Amino acid sequence: MHPNGHAGPYRQGSPICPGGKRMRGLMQNWPMTLDRILAHAASTSGSRRIAMQRPDGSITASDYASLQDEAKALSAALAAYGIGLGDRIGTLLWNDLPHMTVWYGAMGIGAVVHTLNPRFDAVRLAWLINHAGDRLLVVDAQFADTLRQVADRLPTVEHIVIASGKGAALPIGTIAVSSLEDFLGAGDPSAAVWGGFDEETAAGLCYTSGTTGDPKGVLYSHRSNFLHALCSNQPNGFAIAATDVVLPIVPMFHANAWGWTYIAPMAGAGLVLPGPRLDGASLQRLIVAEGVTFAAAVPTVWQDLLRHVRETGASLGRLARVLVGGAAVPSEMVRAFREDLGIEVMHGWGMTELSPLGAISSVMPDEAALTAQEVVSRKARQGRALFPVEARIVGADDKECPHDDATPGSLQVRGPAVVRRYYGAEEDAVDAEGWFDTGDIAVIDGHGFIKLVDRAKDVVKSGGEWISSVELENHAMGCPGVRRAAVIAIPDPRWGERPLLIAECDEGDGPSDESILAHLRPLVPKYWLPERIVFASVPLGATGKIDKLALRRLFAQPLQIEAVND
């Protein structure tokens, strides 16, 4: 021991530590469980308003302190019923107060909220409920009949709680049904204890839409949802403060409502829940009535609202910023919001597997020097990876591609809120270094702005080069007379794959092969020009997207069709 101080606790024996001895910090063990978010809001912003639009368009209200009380009462009732750590609770609900109550009531005791899309048919719902193994369902009365169709095929479901909507709590098959009121009767609110489990505990289960193959479940943890909310709400991200009033139009069954169920209480922001009425006129009224400053939705919802505002000249009140995600944002939408309405547009890109946010069109230091058109173009991109999401693009050689806005690669991501393994899967969904392949092909510019150019399965790999089917389709649809265009790859002995264009044209005087090619020649590299063009109707899938699987079944046989581009 030396004369003038104490030895540190990790130096033993020799006064000079030989290095390499692991030392842990001495800070608090404070698990990031989601109940703490609502507890924070109840404690520091207890009276902040939560408004809800009822199905008839009228508005009712609550606040964070009351929401916490109700969620705790539900927790007590769930615990009294025997629901606990790891039990799955399926929900068939809109964005409303009962859904928020189930959300925190279940997660607070370590149960798992499995959000189901109410628009799904009964067979698909049954598949999802069975795959998740839901013990309890909490539903809006309007979906009771749908569930009746499959009631005898839900062996894990013990009980159904009708939490909202009109309808008597009648049995569904042999499954017991109760109203939320009756179910709550069983629990003593003061008996509810939240948290106390570790932050890796599962909190939510959300299935990908599964356009190919079976849906895949993403099992979020308390930690991943907590960090996702904190990170998404960085100043470069959603940037929601206590002064905001937020309207999550994006449903809670759509990847955690992009985090809004957590971000609003975390920030102490006002929260507006729209329920099932999402038409332009209803949303416009709600936005004005509640002084909404920020709203988040998919492009189709915004199209509807913009049309309504254009047609009626109605105001959007205090609305200052909108988040558009879930699908690519048309440049015209960015322009209309910014220039016609003075509303800032944030374009977010994400996936269920990313909790969901991966990238966002944050404002860059150079933006003041850009023209309006340049800003619109930039915001129409998918945005920059938001800290701490790591994003990279990788070529066919597995090497990272440069950020030159020209070299496309497979977009891969890592982060604390990115999926590692799908629910029930035997293997991880990531590579040895932890990268999750998004299935998208992208380019990245010098500022880190990502632009998706195609789905990996749709890109045409011709002689080692990648041809974007989406871009080729967009150019082809710009050709007069072409109503809809689809591009798929067809096998080619020399190039591996070559593009086939399926063109659905106007009746009668449609364009010829040659006029389409003439239109494309100045727009794309020569090797992008379609190998063949087929005039046929382009089939759409259930979600309105081009059904490329059907097209591949029909056309991807090189010998069946005639070459046009020799």
Added chain:
Amino acid sequence: MHPNGHAGPYRQGSPICPGGKRMRGLMQNWPMTLDRILAHAASTSGSRRIAMQRPDGSITASDYASLQDEAKALSAALAAYGIGLGDRIGTLLWNDLPHMTVWYGAMGIGAVVHTLNPRFDAVRLAWLINHAGDRLLVVDAQFADTLRQVADRLPTVEHIVIASGKGAALPIGTIAVSSLEDFLGAGDPSAAVWGGFDEETAAGLCYTSGTTGDPKGVLYSHRSNFLHALCSNQPNGFAIAATDVVLPIVPMFHANAWGWTYIAPMAGAGLVLPGPRLDGASLQRLIVAEGVTFAAAVPTVWQDLLRHVRETGASLGRLARVLVGGAAVPSEMVRAFREDLGIEVMHGWGMTELSPLGAISSVMPDEAALTAQEVVSRKARQGRALFPVEARIVGADDKECPHDDATPGSLQVRGPAVVRRYYGAEEDAVDAEGWFDTGDIAVIDGHGFIKLVDRAKDVVKSGGEWISSVELENHAMGCPGVRRAAVIAIPDPRWGERPLLIAECDEGDGPSDESILAHLRPLVPKYWLPERIVFASVPLGATGKIDKLALRRLFAQPLQIEAVND
């Protein structure tokens, strides 16, 4: 197995799970290590400017990509030297590029940065270096002579690196000394591997000032610093975006520079490092030259800058917001910034033990309805607990006090960046529920705004009621003729304690006991009136604060002094 789906992976045996089975989420294991922050900046904002003011006032610049390269080169040199996980590296440096390089170079390989205050004397520095067990010191050349005074009393120090300043790398006692350039020569930059350890690994060590007893070390982890930065930069907190240019005037040896070494690269913000020149004129030039939008400092620095601006009429360029912390903010400073300069003031409250931020004067939804005076008053408070910090005030009965802005209690906090145990201590510094007692007495208002009323050890506990020594001192100093006032508790057989006022008055015609009491009577409750008043000089400690320990030694004996307030 039922006909229409797969069993989930956690349902075994009975199709109906009996509940209570723990389920872990299936998201990525992505440790929150601090190297990822600079890696993010280098990857997405690599060319964002880092400016540094040299001691002569000239400016040099780097960027995040270069900083990462330099820090990795240092990591390689440290590893080649034999420094690794858990080794402590002491720094005696200003806020400059070498300090940032050591910061990330050491933390990236799991070594611990122990920041030392260069203003300390040699004996105190030796005590701290020995308590920490630093193996390596990285210092500015100007401190070499200070270290020479104690060179024979630093048994754990193997090597000293001169990283900045002018001076030859001469031996310090028997300790080997090299320049940073020579030290770097040993390492191969490409050999550096960052991260790969778990997030609880220690990253930094900072000692409290220790106004009573020995200094106490707070050993931060990667996780606690990472979360502190993310949380401090919420929109309700510092709210720094990529478009900001930040100037951390608060030194890196002062509780991690309040997080700025992490927040700036996390946000991709421009970073300006002021070096040792912190006078008003130098800071004003720097702020204008670099387009600083946000700066953080203690009140004395701001006083100096405000005086300079008032006297010269100089501009503060793009400066839009300032963070004031480290000591209570005078209302007049808030007013001057807001009303005279149009600059927003954020008042932050924290402690080394909190990493440091605990509360901040975030803007509330009702602020638009307040008068300018009400806003100033609110911002002069210590602010609201910033998510996820949990704060409560507790009375003498150990029960939580109401948020009525009137009932004072001991301020206690919990959170992921709050100390659990001091470095080298045998026991935790928290109670059984994890609460850390800050040693402050506070009231909290209905909006959650905290106001510190006294240090717990200074409050006078009279008949079960608490009398704020600070408030009583402030009122006494408002009495004409009183130059300085101090209040301490003296034992009282009936009330337990009663306040003694020590008044240092103007020469000659000073106020009488009775005139001071007459001044105080309308301002405080009757039981607050000093039991006795002593006219004497009020001693100040080394940091300019009233030395209450000395006063207690001198005066806290009831029989030595005469009662004035019977």
